[in-house]
Amino acid sequence: DADVTQTPRNRITKTGKRIMLECSQTKGHDRMYWYRQDPGLGLRLIYYSFDVKDINKGEISDGYSVSRQAQAKFSLSLESAIPNQTALYFCATSDLLQGPDTQYFGPGTRLTVL
Amino acid sequence: AQSVTQLDSQVPVFEEAPVELRCNYSSSVSVYLFWYVQYPNQGLQLLLKYLSGSTLVKGINGFEAEFNKSQTSFHLRKPSVHISDTAEYFCAVRGGRRALTFGSGTRLQVQP
Numbered sequence: 001d002a003d004v005t006q007t008p009r010n011r012i013t014k015t016g017k018r019i020m021l022e023c024s025q026t027k028g029h030d031r032m033y034w035y036r037q038d039p040g041l042g043l044r045l046i047y048y049s050f051d052v053k054d055i056n057k058g059e060i061s062d063g064y065s066v067s068r069q070a071q072a073k074f075s076l077s078l079e080s081a082i083p084n085q086t087a088l089y090f091c092a093t094s095d096l097l098q099g100p101d102t103q104y105f106g107p108g109t110r111l112t113v114l
Numbered sequence: 115a116q117s118v119t120q121l122d123s124q125v126p127v128f129e130e131a132p133v134e135l136r137c138n139y140s141s142s143v144s145v146y147l148f149w150y151v152q153y154p155n156q157g158l159q160l161l162l163k164y165l166s167g168s169t170l171v172k173g174i175n176g177f178e179a180e181f182n183k184s185q186t187s188f189h190l191r192k193p194s195v196h197i198s199d200t201a202e203y204f205c206a207v208r209g210g211r212r213a214l215t216f217g218s219g220t221r222l223q224v225q226p
Contacts (some may be wrong), residue, residue: 045215101146
């Protein structure tokens with residue numbers, strides 16, 4: 001079984017809809033991250049969480065919100081989706097002992113907003 | 115503030131040839147540097163990292179990178195590439211407690 005899972009893997013939605021992307025991990029890591037990937041722009045950090053009560057905005061948090069329901073779960077929400085949020089979204093985890101830089105990525109969620 | 119510039123968006127190379135993927139960074143504090151690889155339809159995985167010590171870092175799959183502080187560079191190299199190295203490669207930097215900042219990526223295309 002994969003250590004970092006993301007659901008759904010693909011989603012097509014319409015402008016204005018509320019969308020939630022979910023991430024679960026079985027690695028026991030304390031740190032979790034949400035990124036979006038756009039062609040030619042690499043990965044940009046949306047939100048990150050160092051533990052359940054420590055949530056921080058990344059460089060592109062506008063239009064997104066997150067919830068860390070438990071150590072193993074970190075959800076990303078788009079309250080009112082817009083077409084320029086069409087992208088590939090990745091969840092990642094890391095562990096304090098290994099350092100925050102050895103991040104383990106999920107398989108990604110491809111989101112299309114029409 | 116910290117940033118990463120990957121100078122080449124695509125690098126075509128023939129199998130068994132050497133390759134260098136370029137990365138330059140900027141940071142106002144001491145940095146930690148990384149290379150991640152993304153194979154088609156997969157998430158990213160760590161290739162190698164520089165935290166301190168020797169400036170030549172060896173990673174998985176025969177890749178290595180050299181940290182050059184005076185040139186603010188962290189170029190990735192492999193002496194002989196294989197078809198299976200076809201992927202997108204991302205350089206990343208972290209300064210202090212901040213999260214990683216990724217470059218825009220370099221697509222390595224290995225041709226037979």
